[in-house]
Amino acid sequence: MQNIENMRRQLRSIGAIYDWNREVITCLPDYYEWTQWFFLKLYQVGLAYRGKAPVNWCPRCQTVLANEQVLAGGFCERCGTAVIRRDLEQWFFRITKYADELMQHNGIDWPERIKIMQRNWVGKSEGTEISFARAQFQDMSDAEKLSRPSFERLHAGVEEKEIRVFTTRPDTIFGVTFMVLAPEHPLVVKLTSPEKKAEVEDYIARSRRLSEIERQSTEREKDGVFIGAYAVNRLNGESVPIWIADYVLMSYGTGAVMGVPAHDERDFAFAKKYHLPIKVVIAPPWWQGEELEAAYTEPGTMVNSGQFNRFPSQQGIEAVSDFLQKKGWGKRAVSYRLRDWLISRQRYWGAPIPIIYCPKCGLVPVPEQDLPVLLPENAEFKPTGESPLKYCEEFVNTTCPRCSSPAKRETDTMDTFMCSSWYFLRYASPHCDTAPFDANKLKYWLPIDLYTGGAEHAVMHLFYARFFIKALRDMGLVDFGEPFSRLFNQGVIIVERQKMSKSRGNVITPDEYVSELGADAVRAYLMFVAPWEQGGEWDDSGISGISRWLNRVWNLMLEPYELNPKAVEAKLGDEKAHRDLLRITHQTIRKVTNDLEKLRFNTMIAALMEFTNYLAKVKEAEVVIDSAWRESIDTLLLLLAPTAPHLAEELWQRTGHDYSIHNQSWPQWDEELAKDEEITLVIQVNGKLRDRITVPVSITEAEAKKLALESQRVKAYLEGKELLKTIYVPGRLVNLVVR
RNA sequence: GCCGGGGUGGCGGAAUUGGCAGACGCAGCGGACUUAAAAUCCGCCGGAGUAAUCCUUGUGGGUUCGAGUCCCACCCCCGGCACCA
Secondary structure, three states, rough: OOOHHHHHHHHHOOOOOOHHHHHHOOOOOOHHHHHHHHHHHHOOOOOEEEEEEEEEOOOOOOOOEEEHHEEEOEEEOOOOEEEEEEEEEEEEEEEHHHHHHHHHOOOOOOOOHHHHHHHHHHHEEEEEEEEEEEHHHOOHHHHHHOOOOOOHHOOOOOOOOEEEEOOOOOHHHHOOOOEEEOOOHHHHHHHHHHHHHHHHHHHHHHHHHHHHHHOOOOOOOEEEEEEEEEEEOOOOOOEEEEEEOOOOOOOOOOOEEEOOOOHHHHHHHHHHHHHHOOOOOEEEEOOOOOOOOOOOOOOOOEOHHHHHHOOOOHHHHHHHHHHHHHHEEEEEEEOOOOOOOOEEOOOOOOEEEEEEEOOOOOEEEOOOOOOOOOOOOOOOOOOOOOHHHHOOOHHEEEEEOOOOOOOEEOOEEEEEHHHHOOHHHOOOOOOOOOOOHHHHHHHHOOOOEEEOHHHOOOOOOHHHHHHHHHHHHOOOOOOOOOOOOOOEEOOOEEEEEEEEOOOOOOOOHHHHHHHHOOOHHHHHHHHHHOOEEEEEOOOOOHHHHHHHHHHHHHHHHHHOOOOHHHHHHHHHOOOOOHHHHHHHHHHHHHHHHHHHOOOOHHHHHHHHHHHHHHHHHHHOOOOOOOHHHHHHHHHHHHHOOOOOOOHHHHHHOOOOOOOHHHHHOOOOOOOOHHOOEEEEEEEEEEEEEEEEEEEEOOOOOHHHHHHHOOOHHHHHHHOOOOOOEEEEEOOEEEEEOOO
């Protein structure tokens, strides 16, 4: 709560404007009650389920983590400790049900790279699932084969008569010379021959001991063990040995692959190591029948493939799949890299999962009217490796809502990303106490027009929130499927080669800068140093420039403007000064408005600085009448208000206006007034700049060319040359091509 | 390895998307004011050259009247994914 207070103070100190009435605090019961309510809704429609799976466990945080929260190389997102794999019974959200939709970003304006990251994270690949017969079951009838359950059922009721693999390259099936199962594959135990049993068990034990980082390292040499059994490639009747190897992942596809060493790099390395045959079935364009030095993974022409010889790979993939499908030996299938979202946490912080375990009724959801399930105040934090809730008797012990017999509460809490998956809905009606949100208010406010946040949330918060909203939409709770219509990533500030962040403790607080130079200077400097989406190394050396600029603005407005009487006499007939001032004012409004909409704050401020410098010259010249002057400085203040709200407000009042500048409407520009009267026309000879001339915008092509040829500087370059061509770009240049 | 995004003065960065490279600012240099300093103001500020002029957007090629911008090859930096069959 102190953190929150400190953040509030800092946000206020830099002049950030929020409607504090709408503040929500996700760790308080009046919020997490509704997080739990959503959990129950997801449970009701089967999107929340409890299951046993190998999960990521952080030994330091003493909790499990979702895949998205494990950093590259297998480190905990919060504390950086290497995670390990554990088989645990945990709660999941069925995010995979939305895999296809999460890859689409229809009708939303998001940075391309975020969309790509999300698509890659889902990792859809279309291929074919192929059944290999076990050697002694190859006589199975077609009818029997067709009735086989698909691979979802494979893991539950182990089938011994076949081995299913997933491949994106069915065109290489005649090149299969071995099979590889993941060590955890349920068939391994059943298939292993008695004489290989010890060796196989030893290998399984060894791969279990490996940390996830070691196991997933691509550097490591692939190894494996022959299990003493064979599988039959139904297309050519060949028997191939079955191996286990930990480069095959149980969690992807069917947990088994066909080994095609000639056309897969991993299989190639494996075959070389264990002297397994390498059979070329896709001919590279240059191929003369020689042995391959490395796996050929590109498309080619099918050879040694029976009836499919001479098919190009692409066609072969289709033809082989069709054939397998017709025979009942396989079917087209889609695999995703994405796994279900593991939401259980063994931390105290987080909303308790509202589930009760009753010895009679089994798993019972907490009835809605009993929410919230409160976190106990008196939980003890012990280094036991288990949630503190587990030892909190008064929390754990309860009665079954159905049969009233003594029962136990679930002690896992929810991933905090669950809280952040819907907080923006709560903003629409933050005090609603009968529902998570008021549906009418939601209609008005949502979806969010512009969401800014860091790119590091691409496959975490931003991904979860999209899933969450889609699930709510399908339950009829909201009428839109995308939470954030436009997404903008602000850059990350780097300090001492590390990202500035709370967890790294290298945060440079705005406080000292604010007290020294003022909030406006700090804000403006952050906007000015770099493109907003870029971030960069923190460097305060340029902040003085901003400070000086704001001081110039101050002096410009407060030192009285006086029209020089002599200048009036001499120049009042000179309307040009006024037209110029008006034009530049309107050009500045246009530039600042457009930049602001695109969140290009750095160039917006550059434009404001240029305008300030120009106004200083105007003031020096003392030739424009007072009303024109006033109008221009008012415009500058209005344009400056979002950047330097305090200064703009102060000057607004000191220049005789009423409170508040922040309630004024944004200045509009007039395209006519913003039009240039004169332009600089560039004159090139053979594409090289030779002269510039100032001409009226209305100049015709003929006039421009005439002026170009008359230029003294240009004439020297045309001497004795033949003019071949003249290029005229209106408003830009004349290019004389000579030889 | 694969997929993104980049490489522009001493520095942060501009450049209407193929048309004046270096806007705006920092740092630096020179000057004014001042007893002096700070602050402020004025001027200069990519490189070479006395100059005219030439060179210059990671490197090398190409397309074009014209390339920082488009195409091909390569080098380097950052981010993401990584035994995903």
